[in-house]
Amino acid sequence: MKDIIELLRSRGYKMTPQRRTVIKALFECGKFPTAQDILEYAKTINPDMGLDTIYRNLNLLTEIGVLNIINIKSRDVSVFEVVTNHHHHLICLDCGQMECLDYCPIAGDSEKMAEEKEFKIVGHSLEFYGYCCKCQAS
Amino acid sequence: MKDIIELLRSRGYKMTPQRRTVIKALFECGKFPTAQDILEYAKTINPDMGLDTIYRNLNLLTEIGVLNIINIKSRDVSVFEVVTNHHHHLICLDCGQMECLDYCPIAGDSEKMAEEKEFKIVGHSLEFYGYCCKCQAS
DNA sequence: CTCACTGCAAAGGCTTTGCAGATTC
DNA sequence: GAATCTGCAAAGCCTTTGCAGTGAG
Numbered sequence: 001m002k003d004i005i006e007l008l009r010s011r012g013y014k015m016t017p018q019r020r021t022v023i024k025a026l027f028e029c030g031k032f033p034t035a036q037d038i039l040e041y042a043k044t045i046n047p048d049m050g051l052d053t054i055y056r057n058l059n060l061l062t063e064i065g066v067l068n069i070i071n072i073k074s075r076d077v078s079v080f081e082v083v084t085n086h087h088h089h090l091i092c093l094d095c096g097q098m099e100c101l102d103y104c105p106i107a108g109d110s111e112k113m114a115e116e117k118e119f120k121i122v123g124h125s126l127e128f129y130g131y132c133c134k135c136q137a138s
Numbered sequence: 139m140k141d142i143i144e145l146l147r148s149r150g151y152k153m154t155p156q157r158r159t160v161i162k163a164l165f166e167c168g169k170f171p172t173a174q175d176i177l178e179y180a181k182t183i184n185p186d187m188g189l190d191t192i193y194r195n196l197n198l199l200t201e202i203g204v205l206n207i208i209n210i211k212s213r214d215v216s217v218f219e220v221v222t223n224h225h226h227h228l229i230c231l232d233c234g235q236m237e238c239l240d241y242c243p244i245a246g247d248s249e250k251m252a253e254e255k256e257f258k259i260v261g262h263s264l265e266f267y268g269y270c271c272k273c274q275a276s
Numbered sequence: 277c278t279c280a281c282t283g284c285a286a287a288g289g290c291t292t293t294g295c296a297g298a299t300t301c
Numbered sequence: 302g303a304a305t306c307t308g309c310a311a312a313g314c315c316t317t318t319g320c321a322g323t324g325a326g
Contacts, residue, residue, distance in 0.1 A: 193316060
């Protein structure tokens with residue numbers, strides 16, 4: 001969290017209470033918060049916070065590379081995740097719940113194949129879809 | 139294309155000119171059309187076609203499993219793809235162009251790992267992000 | 277003749293943007 | 302003091318939905 005604040009400072013961005021709150025929220029809202037989740041948390045600290053400020057800050061954090069936006073099928077909102085180690089996700093098609101999966105099968109050979117198509121690969125995303133424990137029951 | 143029409147018939151759906159046009163468009167619009175692309179094509183055949191009809195039919199085709207909806211970062215619209223063999227995609231972060239990649243590294247071991255988390259996996263999506271030939275130049 | 281389908285229009289929901297005033301630095 | 306940032310409000314955009322009329326089977 002301090003790293004993020006430092007990075008913003010070093011890039012010349014100003015540190016406002018709202019911005020600080022958004023960053024704090026990212027660490028305290030639980031995993032995969034939506035912009036709405038962050039707004040709700042933020043309002044407990046500053047009731048005047050607006051959703052637009054949340055979005056502006058989330059977008060900024062994404063631009064500087066410390067945040068991932070995740071768009072999942074079966075849910076129409078974006079969820080956010082602080083960038084940490086490289087990993088992928090399990091997503092429940094029923095309830096939308098997500099879990100991290102420290103597994104990545106992508107090796108160099110895939111990039112070779114891609115480069116045959118004259119693409120320069122810079123990353124990938126991999127999501128597994130299925131049904132979580134609870135939703136399998138029903 | 140005839141297969142799709144047969145499948146619809148066998149499930150009791152009616153075959154309207156509009157529906158036929160949407161199906162035709164999926165094969166003649168080029169790869170990865172958006173709903174808009176399909177509308178434009180459809181209007182050359184029937185100028186009265188509405189975007190709502192397009193969406194209703196695309197959603198129907200997705201429900202019966204003959205169409206994939208693909209949501210990509212860096213573009214805010216959905217693109218569609220007729221279901222064929224299992225494969226993944228290369229996506230240009232700059233212009234949004236997509237290419238198919240007949241490569242899939244996902245093996246049984248990934249499913250085992252997932253099932254440790256008590257997820258029942260039914261599928262996965264994998265996209266490679268990068269820059270296409272043209273966009274590497276600029 | 278019946279039920280599904282279409283077109284129109286409007287609504288929904290998430291996200292972005294313009295603007296004036298307030299805040300950092 | 303200058304430039305960024307916020308809050309408000311409104312707009313944008315893709316997609317969905319309600320409804321009455323039309324058309325397929």
